[in-house]
Amino acid sequence: MFSRNVGGIDRVLRILVGIVLLAMFFLFPDASWRYWTLIGIVPLATGLLSTCPLYSILGLNTCPVKKV
Known part of the structure; x- marks a missing residue:
């Protein structure tokens, strides 16, 4: 569905x-x-799925670049 755009330390945090x-x-x-603590569902889901819709909208990507 979405491409991975959350990686490494960002995902763990x-x-x-x-x-x-x-x-x-x-x-x-x-x-x-x-x-208000139920908002924790959002970072947990984005961390487990390694994708963040907001990052996609803003064009951000914290995944390491794959070397060819």
């Missing part, structure tokens, strides 16, 4: 941030800001 935000959703059930 997205996955970690997504996991931390989603963990906060479950760790703090009475917090008023609890539902």
